[in-house]
Amino acid sequence: MTSQDPLQGRLGKLANAIAARVVQTLDLPQLVSEIDVAAIVDQIDILEIMDQSDIDAILQQADMDAVLDSVDVDRVIARVDANALLERVDVNALLDRVEVDALLTRVDVNTLLDRVDVERLLNRIDVNALIARVDLDAVLDRVPVDELAQRAGIPEIVQESTSHMAASFIDALRRIAVGLDLVVYGLAQRILRRQAADLPQRPRLLAMEDSG
Amino acid sequence: MRSSRQDVSGNYAGAVTRLLAHWVDLAVAGLLFVIGLVALDYVLQTIAGVDAVTDNPEVWSATAASVWLFLYWWVSIAVAGKTIGKAVLGLRVVSREGEILSSFRSALRAISLPFSYLLFGFGFLGIIFGRERRALHDVVAGSAVIYDWGPRTAELPVPISAYLARKSVTESDEPSLS
Known part of the structure; x- marks a missing residue:
């Protein structure tokens, strides 16, 4: 253990005394109001600070649950411009990354079909319009009428x-x-x-x- | 209305039906004869070089017609119990007792058929006035002709059936048409 410098000890006491006196004399609120915070912030290079910081260590120490609990998600979502967000999404690129076969294997078709209201689906179909689009001549050309007549016993x-x-x-x-x-x-x-x-x-x- | 028609299957056939059947047979046999005669004449001329029809037209035609008509009536009655005309009109030839007519009796019937034409068809009167409605050739062959419509029932027309039904109810002791 080193012995303390007697001069430094005295100066330190003096400095503390002066500082205490200055603090008592200063009008701190007045002083703070006169500080140009914006100018100070402009001079701060946040990116440099972040580069020098160990973000992971900071995040590990953070109580993320508490942070998330304090976030008003509805309010955040309300402020999101969904259309602008979607415009920035490259749907084709997104779909290229989707493995359709794997997706389909996970689909329970029976359950899916059970949920389909067939009556309602059929009611929405315009049968006349559908038939109007059918080339009946082409269909009939492919029908073996003679064979059908024979099988029907005509x-x-x-x-x-x-x-x-x-x-x-x-x-x-x-x-x-x-x-x-x-x-x-x-x-x-x-x-x-x-x-x-x-x-x-x-x-x-x-x-x-x-x-x- | 079908049930209201009277069943006459197996009954003796009458004059009108037999006359119509006979006309059909004469037409069919005549047509087949002409076709066969032309075909036979062609074959004889081309193969044997014989012009039989031109050389002896009357003798040849009469002989051929007689043979053909005999065969037509004999074979068809012996084999099927009916000629084509009888099949169309729904008739069948049986023995007097109602059995199948033998081949011999069928031949006898075919041979004696022309004799029924003698004396302005005197031999056919038995169909109208005879108890068993038999013509001369039926008497000779021991045959009779009955109604036989095959799988279907031989029936009278509805008005006559209704008339007979009324008659049998109201005048049961009066002689009926049948």
Whole structure:
């Protein structure tokens, strides 16, 4: 331990005494008001100060939670000009950095579809406008109409209906002929004064089949 | 309305239906005969060098027509129980008892058919006045002709069916048309 300089000790006391006296004499508020703070700040090179500072160490010592709690986020956001911000964003560059496949693999399509209101979606679709944009000729050119007709059984239906119509026509003619048969035969039996009920209507075996 | 029609399947066929069927058969057989005759004449001329039709037109045509008509009636009745005309009008030839007509009886019927034309068609009167509505060739062959519309039911027209139904109810003791 070194011995204190007696002169320095006295000067120090003197200086302290003078300083105390000066402070008592000065009108500090008046003095502060006369300081040009702006001029002082202009002379400060903040960047140089920051370069010399250990920002990380400062941040580690800072209570960030307390800082963030004191920030009024809503007020900050209210002051943000979102449009100006977005104008500065290069969307294409942003999208280039997005890995779409990885994004899609994380999407639960079923859940997504469950949330889709299909009825509402369909109601918003202008079907007429949609159809008007469709080139039906081009679509029909690609449709195998013959194959579809075959698979739908249209030839069989046409054939069946045609056969049915022909059979109906022939049956109508047959009915007329059978009716005339009956009239002619009835007249002949009246001429012969026969009782029709006594006459056989059909061959014996067929009549037996009919009755038995 | 179908249910109101009276079923006549298996009943003896009458004169009008059989006459129409006969006309159809004559038309079909005649048409086929002409086509066959022309084809046969062409074949004979080109292959054998025989001009049979031109050389003996009457003999050749009469013989060919007779053979053809016999075959037409015989084969079709023996095989199917009906000719084309009978098939169109819904008729079938059976034995008098109602069985399938044998080949022999079919041939007999085809041979005797022309005799029904004799004396202004006297042989056909049995279809109108006979108890079993049989023509002369039916009597010779032991055959009868019945209504047979295949899978469908042979029916009377609705008005006649309705008339017969009313008659059977109100005049059950009166003779009916059928």
